[in-house]
Amino acid sequence: MEMLLITGLFLSAGLFMGWSLGANDAANIFGTAVGTKMIRFTTAAIICSVFVILGAVVGGGGTSHTLGELGGINAIAGAFAVSTSAAYTVFFMSKKGLPVSTSQAIVGAIIGWNIFGGIQTDSDVVVKIVKTWIFTPILAAIFAIVIYFIVKYMIEHTSIHVVKMDKYTRIGLLIAGAFGSYSLGSNNIANVMGVFIQVSPFNDLMIGNMTFTGVQQLFLLGGISIALGVFTFSKKVMKTVGNNIFKLSPISAFIVVLSSSLVLFVFSSQGLNTFLTSINLPPFPLVPVSQSQAVVGAIMGVGLAKGGRNINLSKIGEIGAGWVLTPLISFVISFVVLNIVQNVFLQTVIAS
Amino acid sequence: MKLFKDRNNQLELEIELYLNSLQKGANTFLEGVKAYLRNETEHFAEHTKMIKEQEREADEHLVNIKYVLFRYNLIPDLSTDILELMDSMDDINDISKEILLDLQVINPKIDASLTDDFGHIAKKSKRAVETLIKAVRIYFTEFKTIEDYITKVNLFESEADLLLHELKVKIFDDKSDYSLSEKMLLSNFAADFAKLSDLAETIASKLSVFRFKRSI
Numbered sequence: 001m002e003m004l005l006i007t008g009l010f011l012s013a014g015l016f017m018g019w020s021l022g023a024n025d026a027a028n029i030f031g032t033a034v035g036t037k038m039i040r041f042t043t044a045a046i047i048c049s050v051f052v053i054l055g056a057v058v059g060g061g062g063t064s065h066t067l068g069e070l071g072g073i074n075a076i077a078g079a080f081a082v083s084t085s086a087a088y089t090v091f092f093m094s095k096k097g098l099p100v101s102t103s104q105a106i107v108g109a110i111i112g113w114n115i116f117g118g119i120q121t122d123s124d125v126v127v128k129i130v131k132t133w134i135f136t137p138i139l140a141a142i143f144a145i146v147i148y149f150i151v152k153y154m155i156e157h158t159s160i161h162v163v164k165m166d167k168y169t170r171i172g173l174l175i176a177g178a179f180g181s182y183s184l185g186s187n188n189i190a191n192v193m194g195v196f197i198q199v200s201p202f203n204d205l206m207i208g209n210m211t212f213t214g215v216q217q218l219f220l221l222g223g224i225s226i227a228l229g230v231f232t233f234s235k236k237v238m239k240t241v242g243n244n245i246f247k248l249s250p251i252s253a254f255i256v257v258l259s260s261s262l263v264l265f266v267f268s269s270q271g272l273n274t275f276l277t278s279i280n281l282p283p284f285p286l287v288p289v290s291q292s293q294a295v296v297g298a299i300m301g302v303g304l305a306k307g308g309r310n311i312n313l314s315k316i317g318e319i320g321a322g323w324v325l326t327p328l329i330s331f332v333i334s335f336v337v338l339n340i341v342q343n344v345f346l347q348t349v350i351a352s
Numbered sequence: 353m354k355l356f357k358d359r360n361n362q363l364e365l366e367i368e369l370y371l372n373s374l375q376k377g378a379n380t381f382l383e384g385v386k387a388y389l390r391n392e393t394e395h396f397a398e399h400t401k402m403i404k405e406q407e408r409e410a411d412e413h414l415v416n417i418k419y420v421l422f423r424y425n426l427i428p429d430l431s432t433d434i435l436e437l438m439d440s441m442d443d444i445n446d447i448s449k450e451i452l453l454d455l456q457v458i459n460p461k462i463d464a465s466l467t468d469d470f471g472h473i474a475k476k477s478k479r480a481v482e483t484l485i486k487a488v489r490i491y492f493t494e495f496k497t498i499e500d501y502i503t504k505v506n507l508f509e510s511e512a513d514l515l516l517h518e519l520k521v522k523i524f525d526d527k528s529d530y531s532l533s534e535k536m537l538l539s540n541f542a543a544d545f546a547k548l549s550d551l552a553e554t555i556a557s558k559l560s561v562f563r564f565k566r567s568i
Contacts, residue, residue, distance in 0.1 A: 037428045152568060159493040162434070162566070163364040166427040249429055251568040 007201045010076045013083035015225040018192040020090060021102055022052070022229020025188070027237035028260070028295045029180040032253030033173040034238040041235050047174060048181040048234075049227030055185025055268075056192075056223035057216050062270045062286030063190035064197055064215075069125045071110035076199040077347035078113055078338065083195055085109040085334035089326065092333075099322040101290030102191040104133065108327030110195065112334025117350040132287040133323050136263055137297025143259035144301025151255060152305075172254045180261035185223055187268035190288045193222035252302050259301065260294035293319050359424045366420060367438075367492065370413035371485055374444050377406045378481040378548070381448035385474040385545065388455050389467040400452045407445040414442055433562040437488065440555050444481055447551060451544050460537050463530075469519040470545060473512055477548035480508035484552040484559075491559055495566045498559065505556040512549035516542055 030044035073079045086105035093100035107129055114121045160168070202214035248256060266272060266284045276283040296315055342349045384399030417438055421431050462470060487501035519542045522528070523535050530538065 037425050148568070155568060156496055161364050162427060162430060162492045163360045163367070166430075167360040249565075249568060255568075 007076065010080040011196060011201075011221070013080050013087055014193050014196055014222060017083055017087045017090070017102060017106075018222045018225030019229040019233075020087065021184075021188055021192060022048075022226035022231075023233035024229075024237060025184055025291050026052075026181070026226075026230040026234040028291055029184065029257055030173075030177050030234075031238045032248045032250065032256075033170075033177060034235075036250055036253075038170050038173055038250050039177070041238065043174075044177060044238070045230050045234070047178050048230050051178045051181035052185035052226045052230070053220065053223035055182035055187075056189035056219040056226070057185075059182070059186030059268055059270065060189035060193075060219045060222075061215070062273065063187055063268050063288040064194040064219075066125065066129070066285065066287050067106065067110060067190045067194040068197060069122060070107065070129070071114045071119065071121070072198055073110070073113055073195045074198050074351040075348045076196070076201075077341050077345075078117075078349035078351075079195040079199050081337045081341045081349055082106070082109040082113050082334055085112065085337045086191070086330055088337075089330040089333055093326065093329065098325065099292070099318045100326050101292060101322060102188065103288040103290050104322060104326035105330040106191045106194065106288070108330030109334035111327065112331040113338060113349070115331075116335055116338045119350075128285050129287050130323065132267060132285050132289055133293070136267070136289040137293050137300070137319060139266070140260050140263045140294040140297030141301030141304065143262050144255055144298040145305045147255045147259055148302055148305035151251060155251075169250045169254060173250060173257070176254050176257040176261060179265070180257050183261045183264035183268065184291055185226065187264040187288055188291065189219050189222050189226075192226065193218045194288070248299070248302075255302055256295060256298040259298040260291060263294040263297075264289060264291060290322070293322070359420060359426060363417065363420045363426055366413050366416045370410055370417060370438065370441075371488060373406055373410035373413060374441055375482065375485050377403060377410065377445035377448050378478050378485070380406060381452065381548070382474050382478040384448075384452045385455075386471060388452075389462060389471055396452075396456070400456050403445070403449045403452050407449045410442065410445045414438055430562075430565060433565060437491075437555070437558065437562065440551075440558065441484075441488070443551055444548065447544075447547055451541075451547075454544070455541070458537070460541055461534070462538065462541075466519065466522060466538070469515065469522065470542060473515045473519065473542060473545040476508050476512035476515060477545055477552075480505050480512065480549035480552035483508060484556055487556060487559055491563060491566070495563045498563050502556045502560050505552050509549040509553040512546045516546045 026045075026048045030039060030048060033039040034041050034044050071082075073082060083106075086102065086109040089105040089108070090100050090102055093105075107126075111121055111126070113119075155165070196218055197215055200214045200218045202217040204214055205212040205217070267287050267289050269284075270286065273283040273286060296319060300312070300315070338349050341347050380399050380403045384396055384403060387396035387399055418435060420426065421435060427434060483501055483504045487498055487505065490498050490501060520539050523530065523538050523542070528535070
């Protein structure tokens with residue numbers, strides 16, 4: 001019982017990360033739809049939760065593997081320290097109004113663990129991750145431009161009544177939202193539970209002929225914590241996103257959600273990775289990326305497609321600063337927290 | 353999924369029926385004016401009755417549109433524009449009814465030399481309204497071509513204005529047998545006939561703004 005409590009306590013850092021991810025990132029998916037009253041919050045929350053959990057359990061392995069390559073955290077107290085540091089970085093930077101991403105925070109914290117333990121960090125993996133971060137908003141903008149012109153062509157070359165268009169847009173927002181939630185679950189579950197994989201307290205379960213692995217159980221738990229965040233705290237954020245920050249039309253919102261979700265999907269789909277490799281094409285690396293930055297990239301893409309010439313340079317600057325600042329702060333915090341956990345609480349943070 | 357079942361179809365149908373009522377109202381207006389100018393009393397009375405009925409019918413559809421639009425939160429990004437559009441179009445039947453009822457009550461004496469002029473103004477007004485209704489239908493479907501219709505509405509309004517001016521000149525001509533009060537009355541009626549085209553132009557201007565919001 002005591003062991004279970006301690007394990008629960010250690011896992012709580014990851015669960016908190018999951019909760020805050022659900023509270024904030026669900027708004028990027030359903031914010032405009034809920035804020036503009038195209039979709040009711042309850043409907044959005046249910047769809048988001050179901051598909052986030054599905055994405056986490058079914059497709060969460062790839063990005064977690066990459067984080068594992070970066071640093072194989074082998075002690076549960078170490079995983080707790082790393083996860084707490086990333087969570088605190090997100091909390092601290094959000095409070096200061098700085099742009100932050102859980103993906104970047106966890107990477108900085110893992111590198112902190114590597115350096116604390118004197119373990120060599122694989123620079124190839126770091127380069128791969130950073131390249132992906134840079135490519136994320138660019139790819140989202142490219143997807144958004146392509147989808148924008150497809151949707152525009154369809155609207156202008158068909159005589160769909162406004163009322164029917166409203167119906168199709170709602171259905172489109174629901175489908176894109178479900179896809180976005182699945183992609184978020186599969187790409188970002190690594191940030192929530194990735195560091196606990198090697199120290200997972202769960203054993204494989206046999207359900208009929210199916211094996212429900214310990215990792216999948218861990219991801220299910222993480223998925224549930226994301227869903228909790230969606231239900232308990234995302235409503236306000238969704239309404240803020242829908243009404244204040246990004247003033248998007250429902251059709252533009254559909255384009256933004258779909259393109260940013262596609263980005264998260266290509267960077268987390270093992271199936272796509274295998275397929276591209278099988279036809280001798282370079283596969284997309286499986287790396288947890290920032291959904292918010294994908295969304296900003298997609299919004300800029302829509303703006304460019306509409307003929308906008310004024311690219312918001314401060315937004316690009318913010319994203320760039322996030323790539324450097326977030327891992328750096330997270331790295332420092334991780335180093336300090338690992339020290340405290342090891343030397344004050346006398347816990348093993350690195351197994352020999 | 354209840355939302356997707358039939359509310360959208362219901363709204364689409366209500367909008368269609370509403371526009372049909374307005375179209376019928378514009379037709380009745382012109383036919384009523386023609387009947388009055390030809391002194392076809394029975395025919396005119398029939399049209400006066402018809403316009404009342406059509407106005408009531410349009411009002412019912414407008415109420416239904418408002419109800420479905422807001423009760424089921426349909427087209428939230430465009431609902432205000434659609435409602436404003438539909439509300440201002442309601443004036444088409446209101447003005448048509450008012451003119452026919454005024455003709456019935458006041459029964460102004462229109463000299464044979466002026467009947468064609470009155471008829472032409474009424475015809476231009478009706479064409480402006482008719483074109484506006486087409487523009488509104490286009491707004492709901494192929495909004496890219498809407499500007500052609502808006503230009504036509506403006507053209508009909510200008511023509512109606514020109515005819516109104518010419519008629520006023522005729523009415524206030526020194527050789528005319530009308531007293532000043534009769535001249536004033538006829539001039540007011542002529543202006544009323546042209547009022548529908550003015551209304552069509554005002555709504556068309558709104559429409560050309562609303563269409564921008566329809567682009568993604």
